[in-house]
Amino acid sequence: MAVNHTDLFPPSAMQAIDAAAIANGLCGRGLMERAGAAVAAAALRHWPEMKRALVLCGPGNNGGDGHVAARHLSAAGVKVERFGLAAKAGSDAAWALGRFPGAVADLALCRPEAGDLVIDALFGAGLDRALEGDVAVLIERVNAAAVPVLAVDLPSGVSGRTGRPTGPCFTAERTVTFAAQKPGHVLLPGRALCGAVEVADIGFPARMLTAPAPVSINHPALYLPHLRGPDAAAHKYSRGHLVVFSGPLISGGAARMAAEAGLKAGAGLVSLATPPAAVMAQAAHVTAVMQRSIDGLETLEGWLDDRRLAAFILGPGFGADATSAARARAYAAAVASAGRRLVLDADGLSAFTGHGETLHAIGAAIPLVLTPHEGEFRRLFAPLAEDKTLSKIERAQAAAARGAAIVVYKGADTVIAAPDGRAAVNVDAPAWLATAGSGDVLAGLIGALLVQGMPAFEAACAGVAMHAAAARRHGPGLTAEDLIAAVRPLPLTAA
Template sequence: MSNELLSPAEMSEADRLAIATGPLAGIDLMRNAGAAVASAVLGRYPAAPVHVLCGPGNNGGDGYVVASLLHDSGVDVNVWASGSLRAGSDAALAALECPVEPRPLSAFAAEAGAIVVDALYGAGLSKPLAGDAARAVEVATELNLPVVAVDLPSGVSGESGQSLGQAFRARITVTFARKKPGHLLLPGREMCGELVLADIGIGDGIIAQLEPRAFENTPSLWIGNFPIPAVDAHKYRRGHVGVFSGGPSATGAARLSALAAARSGAGAVTVLSPANGMQVNAAHLTSIMLRKSDNIADVQKFIGDRRPSALVLGPGFGVGEKARDFGLAVLGAEQRQDGRIDGLVLDADGITSFRSTPDVLFEAARRPNAPALVLTPHEGEFARLFPDIAKDKNLSKLARARTAAKRAGAMIVYKGADTVIAAPDGRAAINSNGAPWLATAGSGDVLSGITAGLLAQGMPAFEAACAAVWIHAEAGSRFGPGLIAEDLPLALVPVLRELTETRNGAAPR
């Protein structure tokens, strides 16, 4: 599976295993990596002079290979070296083979129109750039020189995607074998520019030995679980979703969520409305059912009578005791005769309602046979439920989501332009197809509905959350400028059609 993500430490171990297993030695992997970078440079900037900045480790070794290949192709190449190479290392061998005499990085100078190959540090750097390296960033930035980064722009963390201080902003980044979290997490994703993933000879079997637990969120991660209704399916076999509504002045969010659940394939959807919101909801609902739900007894009766597969609580509901009681009632519902409730999606007001008593929620989520709990917080809601995790600056967004998921016993959809989906067992996915058009009121309500709709159709919780995030983002990206939340449910249709065709083995349109 090529969507695995490797941390810098895991990538180092992959290198070690590949070299130990053979047939390629370390210098062979380095030559292959350098060839991939040189190909990218020649393909995009065939006539420009090139300045290759080489660090003291393997990243620098890749740079010496790049310089050698560009020189052999007739390119005007300069090499600027930082630090001392370890005697006998693959990088030292690459430097010996390089026909371009290196000059010290401290003297780095470039001309307008040149290209910079950043082979200083790559993904393994864990401290800010300083001295000559920092000055090199300033030179490249001041002259607006295109930068081709080897593995990752120096100064960007491969673990977190955070800029550690000054950092190169690349036009192209060439990485090897698998992407790193820093390629997808912001701001790293933007600082990488175009990302090229090159095969340098580290096979899938080597990657499998590492048992990666982080992934890029693409359909290949979950398409095998994507629900396709059987020929003889009826509406309740396709799952029933209940969506809790707020009062008469706050009903729209629930209806958005309900419509998204229906569009995503749930066979039946019911809006659970307080009595004083029934008339408003009835005036706007057609295919969505409506039922009064004022208290826990009403909730329990609905669950007993209609046997819903998944529920959504939070959009427009209001913050307070009622939200807490309803959420705990769903998580504590007795097992149904034909199976249990598959999941509760807790969003917005539902999350905030537990900010003072998060442990009560987490305890309920861990109860044997409890429905799967999916929490969909944005940055502010995450901080309300997990204040200590949110404040820990040593944790990447990926690490924060994983820590929160383990603590809560729940799926965490940590929203943003680089949404992270994490499961209690350590699996996590980073979404990379988000679009700015989704930053609009009500967008999150639609995401909750999609998630519940997929849960109701029997998709496992982690895969359902990942699929919902990707589908939601893809619909928003395709719609583009002018998107409002009301557009999203209908915008899901072509995305869902293509996924269905892919799942069925047909060529997508």
């Protein structure tokens, strides 16, 4: 018996596991029994004082779980009222109803009142079309009544594959799902609509809970095997030299923050590659971070003869005008020709709008990490961003393939994706990370992990985790400068 706490299972994969389990001798009704019991237990644990449990039961297995939960709650002395849609004759849901016969009122009659708990067992994670009619009306009524909702598997009306509402949907205070989470539990807005998620063990053996695709929550096992602390004989060059391209005089702060974050994250040395006109301004600010005046491509190519320059960050505050964009493309190509690692962020990403093939060629040549926020993603991958059928995970995977790069698709639900289909969703970044310059810090963290020799996907996952950990460590009121100060190396062992 097991729960898979880290991998994400799209609804189709969960259905396949369900079918395989039953084909292998597990009893479908037994799964439903344990699912319903887990829901009832959660209801009793979190709402011990509930006046009534209003259990809304759909026609499928989700509704079956609801009937089982209703039976257990009634046996525990809770006043239970059921509302629902008829279960198909012969189905497990009909069997579950048969074990607890009694009135199942029409959905239109459901009137939640203060003190009630609504248990939403209408539809599960596989829902792929908008809920209409009585169900839609009831959802609006329940949401307006401001009574707590406990969702079974996923709030009805939310897609388990994308996390997006297909139409009207419940807003749950808690959700009990089974065996493993689906993408809809962690991608926004699904994550917020689920409330607190509990994953119940309903009896699948661990060997059956292997993910069909390498898509998971961003968790330490993804990057721990590649994370190293400095060994006792380390020197600064063995820890790696990171270079951050600085923008012009007016916008040097972004590169400086990336550089300082890189030092905090363990790069042995960090240098700003600064246009001559901005050197004095940067010199007035930086201390441990070094500088090199770079007046054009030729100077850069000369400097690239120094093999110790391991990775580059290009984009924070670099300049968005056509001249800067052309320079960004030329610098990125030079870094790629020299076989170094590269993080493209901010203006460095926008510079490649309409230059997808060049970007792909760079990604094919070197380890390349792209860190777009929503706006940059839309600019760089316009058709993908507009495809409303895709989930954020699927969009990030497609962008990674298109750019031959690791894509860190930022936001409150940052997705890290690789061209080979690996993807991870970060779920523990606090909202106070949404502050000017925090993306520049993230670029610095990823750059620092790249110079220390981590493979690009793992470096991106670890960088995103380190960024979120620093923000949590500081707490609300965070500025990007505070964020840098709060950065600590990630623990080398799982917590």
